Every structure is written in C-alpha cells, then in structure tokens.
Amino acid sequence: xxxxxxxxxxxxxxxxxxxxxxxxxxxxxxxxxxxxxxxxxxxxxxxxxxxxxxxxxxxxxxxxxxxxxxxxxxxxxxxxxxxxxxxxxxxxxxxxxxxxxxxxxxxxxxxxxxxxxxxxxxxxxxxxxxxxxxxxxxxxxxxxxxxxxxxxxxxxxxxxxxxx
Amino acid sequence: xxxxxxxxxxxxxxxxxxxxxxxxxxxxxxxxxxxxxxxxxxxxxxxxxxxxxxxxxxxxxxxxxxxxxxxxxxxxxxxxxxxxxxxxxxxxxxxxxxxxxxxxxxxxxxxxxxxxxxxxxxxxxxxxxxxxxxxxxxxxxxxxxxxxxxxxxxxxxxxxxxxx
DNA sequence: TATTGTTATACTCTATAACTATA
DNA sequence: TATAGTTATAGAGTATAACAATA
Numbered sequence: 001x002x003x004x005x006x007x008x009x010x011x012x013x014x015x016x017x018x019x020x021x022x023x024x025x026x027x028x029x030x031x032x033x034x035x036x037x038x039x040x041x042x043x044x045x046x047x048x049x050x051x052x053x054x055x056x057x058x059x060x061x062x063x064x065x066x067x068x069x070x071x072x073x074x075x076x077x078x079x080x081x082x083x084x085x086x087x088x089x090x091x092x093x094x095x096x097x098x099x100x101x102x103x104x105x106x107x108x109x110x111x112x113x114x115x116x117x118x119x120x121x122x123x124x125x126x127x128x129x130x131x132x133x134x135x136x137x138x139x140x141x142x143x144x145x146x147x148x149x150x151x152x153x154x155x156x157x158x159x160x161x162x163x164x
Numbered sequence: 165x166x167x168x169x170x171x172x173x174x175x176x177x178x179x180x181x182x183x184x185x186x187x188x189x190x191x192x193x194x195x196x197x198x199x200x201x202x203x204x205x206x207x208x209x210x211x212x213x214x215x216x217x218x219x220x221x222x223x224x225x226x227x228x229x230x231x232x233x234x235x236x237x238x239x240x241x242x243x244x245x246x247x248x249x250x251x252x253x254x255x256x257x258x259x260x261x262x263x264x265x266x267x268x269x270x271x272x273x274x275x276x277x278x279x280x281x282x283x284x285x286x287x288x289x290x291x292x293x294x295x296x297x298x299x300x301x302x303x304x305x306x307x308x309x310x311x312x313x314x315x316x317x318x319x320x321x322x323x324x325x326x327x328x
Numbered sequence: 329t330a331t332t333g334t335t336a337t338a339c340t341c342t343a344t345a346a347c348t349a350t351a
Numbered sequence: 352t353a354t355a356g357t358t359a360t361a362g363a364g365t366a367t368a369a370c371a372a373t374a
Contacts, residue, residue, distance in 0.1 A: 024308035
C-alpha cells in the first residue's frame with residue numbers, strides 16, 4: 001500500500017489487473033498530495049484549508065453549497081470555516097434573502113495565501129514532471145484528464161443508475 | 165485547488181508551468197486517494213491504517229523503522245499501532261536483542277483486511293483506467309513510474325545536498 | 329549520555345445527534 | 352414541517368515536550 005512495488009513485473013493479463021499500474025498510480029498520487037500537504041503545512045495550513053480557499057477563489061457560496069463542493073457534512077464545514085475565519089482568511093455574511101444562511105467569502109489575506117500555496121504547488125509538480133520529455137508531459141496531461149473526465153461522466157450517469 | 169479546471173487552455177510556455185497539467189495531476193491524485201479513503205472507510209479503516217498494514221505485509225519492523233516508512237513521528241506511530249492493536253490487526257513483541265524496542269507484526273485478521281482493501285482498490289483503479297487503450301495504459305504506467313523513480317532518486321541524492 | 333518508545337497535551341479534521349432560528 | 356447552520360460530543364490522526372527504561 002505504501003511501497004507495494006516489490007512485485008515482479010506482471011503481464012497485464014486479460015483476466016485481472018495490472019498491479020504495477022495500480023501501484024504506480026497510488027505512489028504518484030501519494031507523491032502529489034504529500035507535496036500539497038507539505039506546502040500547505042509550511043503556511044500552517046492543510047489540504048482541506050487550501051481546498052476551501054481554492055473553492056472561494058471564484059465563488060461566494062453558502063455554507064450549504066460549500067459542503068457539497070468539498071463533500072463534507074455541514075458540521076464539518078462549520079468548524080472548517082470557523083478556523084479559517086479565526087485566522088482572517090474568510091468571512092461570513094448573512095444572506096439578504098434567507099436570514100438563516102451565510103455567504104462565505106475569501107479575504108485578501110486568504111487570497112494571498114491560496115495563491116502562494118498554488119504557486120508553490122505548481123512549481124513542485126513541474127519539478128516532478130521535469131524528467132519527462134515535452135511530448136510525454138503532454139501525453140500525461142491528456143491521459144490524466146481523460147481519466148478524470150471519464151470518472152466525472154461516470155458519476156453523472158451513474159448517480160441513480162441501478163436504482164431506477 | 166478543488167475544481168481548478170475553469171482555466172483557459174494554455175500553451176505550456178517556456179517561462180512557466182502548464183497549469184492544465186498541474187490541475188490534471190492534482191485531480192487524478194484526489195480521485196485515486198479518495199477512492200482509497202472510501203474503500204478503507206467501508207472497512208471502518210483509513211488510508212494510514214491501510215498503509216500501516218501494507219507495510220507490515222512483508223516486514224516486521226520496530227516502531228522506529230515504521231516511523232520512517234510512514235513518515236510519522238514516533239508518538240504518532242504509538243497511537244496508530246495502539247488503535248490497530250486494539251482492533252486485533254497487529255501485535256507488538258519485545259525485541260530479544262534490545263529490550264526497549266518492539267517488533268510490530270500483522271495478524272491474520274490484519275492480513276485479511278489489507279488484502280480485501282487492496283483488492284477493492286485495484287478493482288477501482290482498473291475501472292478508472294478502463295477507458296484508456298491498452299497502449300495508453302502501458303504508457304501511463306511508464307510515465308507514473310518514471311516520475312516516482314525520479315523523485316526517489318532525487319531524494320536519495322538530495323538528502324544532504326546543500327548542507328555539506 | 330543517547331536511544332526507544334510511551335504519555336500528556338493540544339490542535340485539526342470528521343461525523344452524528346440535538347438544538348436554534350428562520351422559512 | 353423543513354431547512355440552514357451551530358453546538359456538544361466523540362474519535363482518529365498528528366506533533367511537541369516531558370518522561371521511563373534500556374543501551
């Protein structure tokens with residue numbers, strides 16, 4: 001799971017899976033998200049805080065929608081926003097049309113922070129892919145996008161697929 | 165950071181980074197590790213517990229080495245192993261040669277759990293890459309491995325590079 | 329003295345359940 | 352009644368600092 005790479009090369013048999021491919025993707029994913037964890041940590045932050053600010057870069061959602069964006073329970077969102085607000089990274093504003101609801105906005109400090117993190121993260125990823133040729137980088141991008149897009153499509157289609 | 169994809173296509177300029185590539189890798193990584201989180205969760209477990217058991221599949225390290233494998237502080241390892249042990253997934257055995265040290269081993273139950281999780285995870289990854297052609301899957305594997313290997317090499321070289 | 333590991337403490341992150349205040 | 356959000360509570364996971372036992 002962590003270094004599951006001590007596995008003999010295996011022909012991607014028609015029957016089953018290519019274990020090397022699974023391991024390679026897992027390790028790459030750990031590499032990428034560990035980098036993000038480390039960079040966020042350098043700013044006394046975390047992946048989820050960075051994602052929160054990332055969402056708020058171009059949106060001012062209600063707590064509600066924020067939960068859907070981040071896939072978290074409303075109580076988790078409350079705490080998350082609390083901590084970010086305590087650090088001056090976001091603000092809550094009562095909605096004019098529904099006085100139960102709060103609109104969450106990023107502050108200048110929050111924007112500055114997320115942009116620093118994003119820049120460092122980009123730099124790090126570029127370092128990772130630097131050993132690849134330009135052609136291979138383009139290919140990698142294309143393949144990654146294809147997987148992500150297929151999954152998004154799949155979720156869109158599949159949401160209620162087997163139940164109705 | 166979460167859905168940073170709302171970005172116009174950008175020629176990978178010589179000056180800077182290819183933002184699309186960065187986003188694609190980030191999203192792919194979230195996809196992969198969210199899948200692992202979800203699958204581990206189905207077994208009332210977590211990524212770090214799965215990684216712990218993964219390490220122990222073919223090793224019986226001291227708490228010490230476990231910390232290095234997982235990149236965690238010794239106090240974190242103590243807690244991690246405590247919780248796994250409480251669930252009957254691992255055991256501690258006093259080392260014969262150094263009575264301060266504990267050897268950590270996986271139990272049958274632990275092995276069974278990690279194998280279930282690994283199998284489900286493989287299945288999921290195979291689903292992700294299913295839309296790709298065999299050629300493209302092979303290519304993706306090769307590129308991912310190349311990045312991971314380059315990073316490992318880099319760390320090996322770089323550990324004390326600028327200080328000595 | 330140095331090292332191995334635990335414990336005390338503190339904080340983030342997460343969820344469930346109960347609650348308040350609107351709607 | 353239903354919805355938006357908070358709060359109380361509980362537990363995992365992480366780190367730092369202080370400690371015990373052994374080397």
